[in-house]
Amino acid sequence: xxxxxTPNSSASRRAExxxxxxxxxxxxxxxxxxxxxxxxxxxxxxxxxVGRYSVPLNEAARILAAxxxxxxxxxxxxxxxxxxxxxxxxxxxxxxxxxxLMAVLAGGALAVSGAALQALFRNPLVSPDVIGVSSxxxxxxxxxxxxxxxxxxxxxxxFALGLAAAAxxxxxxxxxxxxxxxxxxxxxxxxxxxxxxxxxLVTYLADPYTTLPSITFWLMGSLAAATxxxxxxxxxxxxxxxxxxxxxxxxxxxxxxxxxDSRALGLNPTRxxxxxxxxxxxxxxATVASSGVIGWVGLVIPHLVRLMLGPDHRTLIPASFxxxxxxxxxxxxxxxxxxxxxxxxxxxxxxxxxxxxxxLLITQTRKDPDHA
Amino acid sequence: MLEARGxxxxxxxxxxxxxxxxxxxxxxxxLAVLGPNARGKTTLLTCLAGLRRPKEGTARCEGxxxxxxxxxxxxxxxxxxxxxxxxxxxxxxxxxxxxAQDLEAAWKAMxxxxxxxxxxxxxxxxxxxxRQLVLIARALxxxxxxxxxxxxxxxxxxxxxxxxxxxxxDLSREGIxxxxxxxxxxxxxxxxxxxxxxxxxTISCGRACELVNxxxxxxxxxxxxxxxxxxxxxGERAVVVADFGAGRGAARTVQQLTHTEKGTVKS
Numbered sequence: 001x002x003x004x005x006t007p008n009s010s011a012s013r014r015a016e017x018x019x020x021x022x023x024x025x026x027x028x029x030x031x032x033x034x035x036x037x038x039x040x041x042x043x044x045x046x047x048x049x050v051g052r053y054s055v056p057l058n059e060a061a062r063i064l065a066a067x068x069x070x071x072x073x074x075x076x077x078x079x080x081x082x083x084x085x086x087x088x089x090x091x092x093x094x095x096x097x098x099x100x101l102m103a104v105l106a107g108g109a110l111a112v113s114g115a116a117l118q119a120l121f122r123n124p125l126v127s128p129d130v131i132g133v134s135s136x137x138x139x140x141x142x143x144x145x146x147x148x149x150x151x152x153x154x155x156x157x158x159f160a161l162g163l164a165a166a167a168x169x170x171x172x173x174x175x176x177x178x179x180x181x182x183x184x185x186x187x188x189x190x191x192x193x194x195x196x197x198x199x200x201l202v203t204y205l206a207d208p209y210t211t212l213p214s215i216t217f218w219l220m221g222s223l224a225a226a227t228x229x230x231x232x233x234x235x236x237x238x239x240x241x242x243x244x245x246x247x248x249x250x251x252x253x254x255x256x257x258x259x260x261d262s263r264a265l266g267l268n269p270t271r272x273x274x275x276x277x278x279x280x281x282x283x284x285x286a287t288v289a290s291s292g293v294i295g296w297v298g299l300v301i302p303h304l305v306r307l308m309l310g311p312d313h314r315t316l317i318p319a320s321f322x323x324x325x326x327x328x329x330x331x332x333x334x335x336x337x338x339x340x341x342x343x344x345x346x347x348x349x350x351x352x353x354x355x356x357x358x359x360l361l362i363t364q365t366r367k368d369p370d371h372a
Numbered sequence: 373m374l375e376a377r378g379x380x381x382x383x384x385x386x387x388x389x390x391x392x393x394x395x396x397x398x399x400x401x402x403l404a405v406l407g408p409n410a411r412g413k414t415t416l417l418t419c420l421a422g423l424r425r426p427k428e429g430t431a432r433c434e435g436x437x438x439x440x441x442x443x444x445x446x447x448x449x450x451x452x453x454x455x456x457x458x459x460x461x462x463x464x465x466x467x468x469x470x471x472a473q474d475l476e477a478a479w480k481a482m483x484x485x486x487x488x489x490x491x492x493x494x495x496x497x498x499x500x501x502x503r504q505l506v507l508i509a510r511a512l513x514x515x516x517x518x519x520x521x522x523x524x525x526x527x528x529x530x531x532x533x534x535x536x537x538x539x540x541x542d543l544s545r546e547g548i549x550x551x552x553x554x555x556x557x558x559x560x561x562x563x564x565x566x567x568x569x570x571x572x573x574t575i576s577c578g579r580a581c582e583l584v585n586x587x588x589x590x591x592x593x594x595x596x597x598x599x600x601x602x603x604x605x606x607g608e609r610a611v612v613v614a615d616f617g618a619g620r621g622a623a624r625t626v627q628q629l630t631h632t633e634k635g636t637v638k639s
Contacts, residue, residue, distance in 0.1 A: 018453075018488055018489055018490075018491040018492055019479070019491075021491070021492045022451075022453055022491055022492055025451070025492060247466075247467040247468075248467065249469070250464070250468070250469035250470065251461070251466075253450065253454065253458065254458050254461050256448065257448065257458070260441050261441055262461070263423055264421070264423060264439040264440075264441045264511075265458055265459060265461040265462065265510075266461050266462030267461050267462075310449060310450075310451075310494075311448060311449045311450055312450065312451075312454055314469055
């Protein structure tokens with residue numbers, strides 16, 4: 001009897017040559033991005049439809065399409081038959097649409113910030129909180145609430161102080177130019193601690209019956225107060241920061257090899273790092289200013305994407321945005337539909353994020369024992 | 373061709389690491405730089421590669437330099453192809469990623485050092501020697517006329533050392549000028565045509581086969597070294613550089629032998 005030898009798949013793959021393998025990897029990454037974008041789209045529609053006032057999924061889609069046609073001015077060409085009620089339209093366009101868009105922007109911006117920072121500090125445990133921007137922005141917001149400022153003053157204060165903290169950390173980075181990464185991280189920790197103390201001070205001094213509850217609630221992070229004005233104000237700095245990080249995403253790969261390597265390859269690592277830190281600070285400050293401190297997204301999402309798609313930032317950055325946006329949409333959906341009263345989304349991201357991060361560490365260690 | 377005239381550098385107001393240094397590395401030549409630790413070998417290399425502005429003098433190179441830094445970080449998981457394509461960083465426009473042309477150059481560079489079958493492997497999963505070849509391919513991806521390598525054989529086992537040295541030798545035979553630092557005089561004698569010895573005070577340059585010998589090495593490292601060159605069969609030149617032990621190893625061997633045979637050592 002003759003033994004039948006069937007080539008196993010890995011052997012036949014090896015036979016087809018490295019160029020084919022490379023093309024397959026590129027295709028896999030493209031499809032992964034398409035899949036993540038589709039998941040974001042589905043989550044977005046569900047988030048529009050589900051809630052205390054339920055709108056059927058197809059009506060939500062029609063309202064969204066009608067809005068799109070009206071904005072682009074194509075409604076005279078393509079008339080959508082109005083099958084929905086006024087109330088459904090109001091719920092979607094004035095409440096859920098800005099809130100969901102804010103969730104996508106904030107989640108995406110936090111995840112992209114985390115991915116970029118982890119590469120440029122060459123440390124997987126870095127997240128947007130580390131460079132001091134989050135706590136400085138919180139202080140700006142808390143101060144605005146304590147002084148009785150409204151939404152716009154709050155956003156402006158949070159954004160301005162976030163950028164001031166980034167400038168402070170950058171100035172400290174110049175003190176010891178020989179080890180810039182360490183100095184920046186240390187500077188970030190110092191600036192964070194300083195502004196956290198100021199946050200505590202304002203919280204301590206705040207009127208326990210009027211301002212203290214709103215300060216505490218705001219610090220927990222929530223998308224409940226999202227309006228179109230807030231959305232547009234946050235969208236501009238987030239869009240600028242995202243564009244810069246997206247455009248430089250291949251250079252982040254080179255930068256993650258270390259300063260000596262990137263210099264040998266003809267890049268200026270110091271300049272590149274500052275450009276990225278400014279971009280990330282704009283995104284983080286805008287996110288905190290509009291939605292408070294939402295932790296863990298910037299840490300968990302880039303790790304998850306790296307585990308699925310590898311370390312290449314050409315894929316990692318856009319995939320982090322898509323997955324970060326989807327994640328925050330889903331968590332926000334949970335936060336407003338789980339219980340009768342809303343749970344702040346920042347609490348949920350931490351409760352879900354911490355154990356999930358441990359799970360990621362375990363799977364990463366199993367998959368790749370010498371690179372935990 | 374790499375040409376340095378009156379090259380000098382020091383950090384701050386410290387003492388000069390090197391000064392008034394003239395050197396020329398033509399295509400096909402191999403210059404080995406030897407010297408004790410922390411003597412300024414890497415500084416010299418970065419000045420020659422144009423990565424550091426020297427305090428005095430100039431270093432010019434027609435046709436571009438490829439620089440291979442000492443590989444210390446082996447943990448990242450980039451695919452070899454992506455790693456090699458990063459060598460095009462100075463040619464890829466600021467806000468873009470490498471295009472088809474850059475990938476083609478990367479495939480060519482990988483084929484040149486014989487690692488194209490590793491293209492999809494993660495860098496961290498390679499052996500030390502393969503990693504060094506990846507870094508060499510990354511430096512070759514812009515078609516430089518001179519290749520500068522910082523301790524290409526550091527932390528490699530003998531087989532990998534041989535693979536890297538043979539590759540460097542092949543590249544010089546293809547007409548590329550080579551500058552490399554090494555802590556192994558045997559490497560210098562095997563493939564170098566010229567040598568620079570960076571002593572504590574003086575720097576001497578010359579033909580490798582004349583400059584690198586027991587006497588100069590003993591002075592350079594302030595430790596007894598014997599260098600012997602022998603003609604091996606088939607005309608290959610084998611190089612033996614010894615001896616760190618100064619007779620102690622032999623004494624220990626005798627001691628062990630007497631232990632196993634007789635149980636005790638009689639003095």
